[in-house]
């Protein structure tokens with residue numbers, strides 16, 4: 001965090017415990033970006049192409065929502081991103097279930113789908129829910145029927161790579177079940193805790209402010225890898241994985257959805273910005289709230305830090321941005337109208 005924003009942050013937040021002790025570790029890129037631009041697009045670290053596409057559309061006069069959705073469609077279509085859309089890691093039964101939400105600032109409308117199978121662009125279905133129903137959220141079979149009604153084509157979203165990852169996970173899940181990984185006649189220790197490191201929460205969140213000053217956002221994901229079928233994270237929940245108030249700003253998230261669902265961090269970040277906090281300060285406050293509200297010992301290390309990560313992204317009406325994670329590492333993408341670059345998020349804790 002630069003000196004100015006760090007000073008403002010310290011004066012505006014009562015930091016306690018480990019978070020306060022670790023503030024000197026906090027890093028920021030805001031100051032590197034110079035003057036504030038009228039247009040801005042931010043995304044999670046897997047969104048460099050998405051941000052580029054969205055900004056090109058915005059510079060050509062597109063509405064921010066159309067632009068950010070077109071951007072994340074590139075990631076949904078990309079078989080190499082195993083956390084979003086086609087090629088996303090499946091549930092425990094090997095079936096890909098996708099979640100997405102969109103929110104349009106100027107009309108304050110939203111749409112979302114959850115546990116959607118066989119449709120690779122859930123963000124487009126979410127937009128269709130917003131535009132062509134009286135509802136905000138459709139799930140499961142109903143969401144699929146609705147998508148098909150509007151001409152979305154069903155397809156198998158599992159790639160050879162994601163299917164192989166799922167099989168590997170299943171074969172290493174337990175030494176007590178009947179699935180075995182490839183092994184030799186001499187192997188004694190078949191199976192392992194492989195699944196503990198394989199439970200990933202990748203996602204893309206993308207927020208944009210267009211040339212009319214309007215703000216919109218989208219969050220889209222295949223959710224937690226190898227999840228219980230029907231598990232829904234924060235991404236399709238308006239107020240948790242995404243929230244936009246056109247008069248204030250927008251916020252979104254990636255990471256452990258369960259931690260965010262019980263804090264409704266995106267709406268919280270927007271409300272902090274409404275109270276005058278910068279996007280970065282607001283994201284810090286949301287991170288701190290997650291730490292404070294994580295009380296289950298199974299989710300905490302011995303020194304009281306969460307065992308998971310969450311990252312928040314935010315922009316405000318002035319085109320300022322913030323991105324803060326619980327832990328260092330990772331990246332986010334920002335196009336300020338001049339350049340498209342990856343940056344390191346600010347963070348509460350340095351990853352050891």
Ligand code: GLY
Nearest residue numbers: 223224233255257
């Ligand atoms: N944040 C994405 C998920 O937990 O599903």
